[in-house]
Amino acid sequence: MLDITDESLVAQVKSGDRDKYELLVERYESKLNHYATRFLSDNDAATDAVQDVFIKAYINIQSFDTSKKFSSWIYRIAHNEFVNILRKKKSLSVSFFDFDTFFPHQVEGEGSDMLALKREDKERVEKAISKLEPKYREPIVLYYFEDMKYDEIADVLLIPVATVGVRIMRAKKLLEKII
Amino acid sequence: MEKIEQTTREISEKVMSAIRTGGILPHSRWYFIIRNIIYAAFVLVLLLAILYLSSFILFALQASGFTLLSGSKFFGIMTILNSLPWVLLLLVIIGIVSTLLLSRSAAFTYRTPTLYVFLGIIILVIAVSAIVSSFDLHKKIYERGHNFKPIKSLYEGFADPEMHNGIAGEIQSIDDRNIFIITPRNESFEVIVSSSTEIMSSDGLTVNDKVFIQGVRKEKTIMADIVKEINEQERNMLFNKSYDRAPNNPSMQIK
Incomplete structure (x- = not known):
């Protein structure tokens, strides 16, 4: 299973094999948890946030283009989730132009x-x-x-x-x- | 480190349990197809609205006589402030910024500095607007839609020179001080020329010359700030409420 690419796994999930999503979760849960802990500087919020990232990724899995990199896609979802959390905590100001x-x-x-x-x-x-x-x-x-x-x-x-x-x-x- | 591993196991279990029990269902492929179509249609409508408004601004600047005044000593900050359609310009800028924000997720926009994308959109908008203007599109829209109140208000409000103290006409007679003109709608005006009036004519004004007058109107007299001799082409660029209705004065007819 290790030699199967993320994108191939997503293709299988998209065609209905939802159990393959577990492999994707296992591949990214540790990475995203580290990313969340360091970016949010809040362990409890990080765990919930990562869980939400995987849920949102699964809900939107049909929108993923398998010719692109899955890692960039899931990190993008994670980024949006974490930024929303920081905005709610008022740690990040909303700006349209940087x-x-x-x-x-x-x-x-x-x-x-x-x-x-x-x-x-x-x-x-x-x-x-x-x-x-x-x-x-x-x-x-x-x-x-x-x-x-x-x-x-x-x-x-x-x-x-x-x-x-x-x-x-x-x-x-x-x-x-x-x- | 052990704590993180334990946490990640919990995440995996919770997520997969929710998926297996059917608590979380993925959106269908059609959901995204329809969403993308709506999104693309919205961006397209927005772009068309920007192009329509920006080409209308170019049309209004020509049709209101704004461009005719560019060589005048009166043409300064105040003329620009009074004559430019600021509301429409603001709407165009809001439209461009909205397009920029909506297209942010596309690789070609976020990989390029926003300034370049912004300038690119502005150049595109100006170029397409200039092309659209050259096809007399707005004259045709006004011709066909002048009975429709929003069209009438937009075109007469922004493009009619009379809304900016301008009027075009043909010289009927000239006396020692004043000029008498007749407009395409057969209205006669006495144009009061004072020492402060700027006459913009290469060879002096004579009867039958076509002129554009900028000045405050009071009933049938106009206190002229500028009297500019114009040619047939310039006259045709000016807004005329009777584009499609034969004017009484054939010499002023718009072709």
């Missing part, structure tokens, strides 16, 4: 130096991450802890790839100050 996404940016891309730095920074970052505002906390969580690339993060957050770079760069500067 100037980070409005203007084009020229940012250093992902290189081998940065990946090396990633491993060294991980522990320090984990300690300070809850002090970052959600806008900067989320790309850091996805990049450092979910091992996503910039373009994958862009697909989850629906922002330009360069904006992902800008937010990670700013978040790192903020973290340096905090640490």
Whole structure:
């Protein structure tokens, strides 16, 4: 079962084999739980939120295009769910336009130096991450802890790839100050 | 770490139990097909509304005589503030921003900086509006819909020069101080020319010249700020309430 892709499993769920959804839940529950715990900084809210993510993903499973990546799709659902929770808690302001996404940016891309730095920074970052505002906390969580690339993060957050770079760069500067 | 693993087992059990007992049912494929069709239709209607309004703004600027005043010394901030259809411009901007928000989930929009997408939509809207304007679409809409109150109010409210203290006519006679004109609707006006009136004519005004007058009207007299000589093409661009009804003055007839 391990060699079956997520997308093949979704195709089977879509055609009526609902038990295959359990494999998808097992593959992502730990990852999403970590993502939720770090992003929401609230363990109890994280558990309920992840449960809701899987329920919403199942309800909307027929809308998933199996030619695309399932991981980006479920992380996108998770992002929406978590952002809604933060908005309800008033930890995140509602804004229609984010100037980070409005203007084009020229940012250093992902290189081998940065990946090396990633491993060294991980522990320090984990300690300070809850002090970052959600806008900067989320790309850091996805990049450092979910091992996503910039373009994958862009697909989850629906922002330009360069904006992902800008937010990670700013978040790192903020973290340096905090640490 | 152990706690997280235990939690995830609970999540899996709860979710699968709800699915197996039929407590959670997925939406059908048709639900998403119909939803996408409604969504696409809504975006299309919104885009058509933006294109209609923006092409109408271009039409109104020409038809109201706004563009004729661009070379005048009176053409400044105040003329722009008084003459531009701000309400319509605001509606177009709201429409563009709404389109931007609605199309945010499409990869080609969110991967590109919002500024570029915004400018792209504006360029597209202006280009299509200019093309639409060149086909006299709005004249035809007014011709056919002038008995329908919303059409009448929109076109006469924004495009009629008379709503902006402008009027077009043909010079009937000129005396020492004033000009007498007749409009396409056979109305006669005395145009009072003072020292502050700006005459925009390359070779001086003579009888039978077609002119556009900007100034405050009081009954049958107009205190002229600007008297601009216009050619047949410019005259045809101006709004005329009788586009489809033969005017009494054949020389002013819109073709």
